[in-house]
Amino acid sequence: MTVRIGISGWRYAPWRGVFYPPGLVQRRELEHASRCFPSIELNGSFYSLQSPDSYSAWHDATPADFVFAVKGPRYITHLRRLRDIDKPMANFLASGLLRLRPKLGPLLWQLPPNFKFDAGLLDGFLGALPRDTEAALALARRRDIGLMRGRSALAIDRNRPLRHAIEVRHPSFCEPAFIELLRRHRVALVIADTAGTWPYLEDVTADFLYLRLHGDAELYVSGYSDDALTRWAQRIRRWSEGGEPADAVRVGGRAPKLARRDVYCYFDNDMKVHAPFDAQVLMDKLSLPAPCPAREDVAPITRQV
Structure with missing residues (x-):
C-alpha cells in the first residue's frame, strides 16, 4: 500500500520564513516542499489552464517518486456545471498535465456548494472521464485548436492508469444512489473535513482514498490537535489495510474488503501556516519519513538558498 500525506498548494506568502527557510527564493519553494512531502495537490489548475x-x-x-494530485478546472465544475464540457475537458487535458508522466496522480473534481445531486448528469460526467493517459490524449486531441494554439502538449511517454476523485458540498449527495454511482465508475468520494460547513461522508467507493483536511474547528484556518491527528492516523491506517473504521460515517453499505488501498491525504488549512506542520505530525504518527524540520525547529534557520 502507498500512503501519501501532503499539502494543498505550496505558494503562500505567510509560509515564507515560517515553513520555508528564510531567504529561500520563491522559485525554489516547490523544490523544498516536495522534499518534505511525497505529494502535493496542484490547485492552480482549478482557477485557470496552466501551461505545458x-x-x-x-x-x-x-x-523521482513524487506525485501531484491535479485539481480539475472550475470552468467545468462551477461555470459549466458539468454540461457541454467536451471542449473544456479536451483543453484541460491538452494543457500539459500529461507532461507530469509518472508524477501525475489522482484528478480532483470539486463541485460547488449549490450543485445538487443529479444522477443522470453525474453518470454521464463520470462515464466520460479518461481512465488512462492514452484515453486522455485522445480526448486532448479534440481541443479548441484556436484557443490552445501554442498552449498544448499532445504526447505521452507510455500508457498509465488515471484515477479520479470527486468532492461534493451539497447535502443532496448524502444518499445511497450517489455512492452506488461512484462505485460503479470506480471514482473515489473525497472525505472532506470542513469544520461542519459541508457534508461529511466516509464511504469507500474506489480502490484508493482521497482525503482533504480543511480544518476541524474553523474552515481553512484552524490547526489539528495531537488527539485529532492521532484519530486521523488510525483511520488512514485502517483504510490503507483495506478495511474501514468501525464508526465510519456512511450512507451506503460497506465496501468490499481489499488487501490494501492507497491513501492520498492533503491538508488545506493553510491560512495560519498549520497545513505543512500538521502534515508532518500525521506522517510521523503513521511512521512515514518526515524529513522537514518541525515547527519549533524552523525559526533559527538562516541558510540562504
Whole structure:
C-alpha cells in the first residue's frame, strides 16, 4: 500500500520564513516542499489552464517518486456545471498535465456548494472521464485548436492508469444512489473535513482514498490537535489495510474488503501556516519519513538558498 500525506498548494506568502527557510527564493519553494512531502495537490489548475512549460518545470523540480494530485478546472465544475464540457475537458487535458508522466496522480473534481445531486448528469460526467493517459490524449486531441494554439502538449511517454476523485458540498449527495454511482465508475468520494460547513461522508467507493483536511474547528484556518491527528492516523491506517473504521460515517453499505488501498491525504488549512506542520505530525504518527524540520525547529534557520 502507498500512503501519501501532503499539502494543498505550496505558494503562500505567510509560509515564507515560517515553513520555508528564510531567504529561500520563491522559485525554489516547490523544490523544498516536495522534499518534505511525497505529494502535493496542484490547485492552480482549478482557477485557470496552466501551461505545458509549467507542468514540465514542476515535473523537473520534484523527486523521482513524487506525485501531484491535479485539481480539475472550475470552468467545468462551477461555470459549466458539468454540461457541454467536451471542449473544456479536451483543453484541460491538452494543457500539459500529461507532461507530469509518472508524477501525475489522482484528478480532483470539486463541485460547488449549490450543485445538487443529479444522477443522470453525474453518470454521464463520470462515464466520460479518461481512465488512462492514452484515453486522455485522445480526448486532448479534440481541443479548441484556436484557443490552445501554442498552449498544448499532445504526447505521452507510455500508457498509465488515471484515477479520479470527486468532492461534493451539497447535502443532496448524502444518499445511497450517489455512492452506488461512484462505485460503479470506480471514482473515489473525497472525505472532506470542513469544520461542519459541508457534508461529511466516509464511504469507500474506489480502490484508493482521497482525503482533504480543511480544518476541524474553523474552515481553512484552524490547526489539528495531537488527539485529532492521532484519530486521523488510525483511520488512514485502517483504510490503507483495506478495511474501514468501525464508526465510519456512511450512507451506503460497506465496501468490499481489499488487501490494501492507497491513501492520498492533503491538508488545506493553510491560512495560519498549520497545513505543512500538521502534515508532518500525521506522517510521523503513521511512521512515514518526515524529513522537514518541525515547527519549533524552523525559526533559527538562516541558510540562504
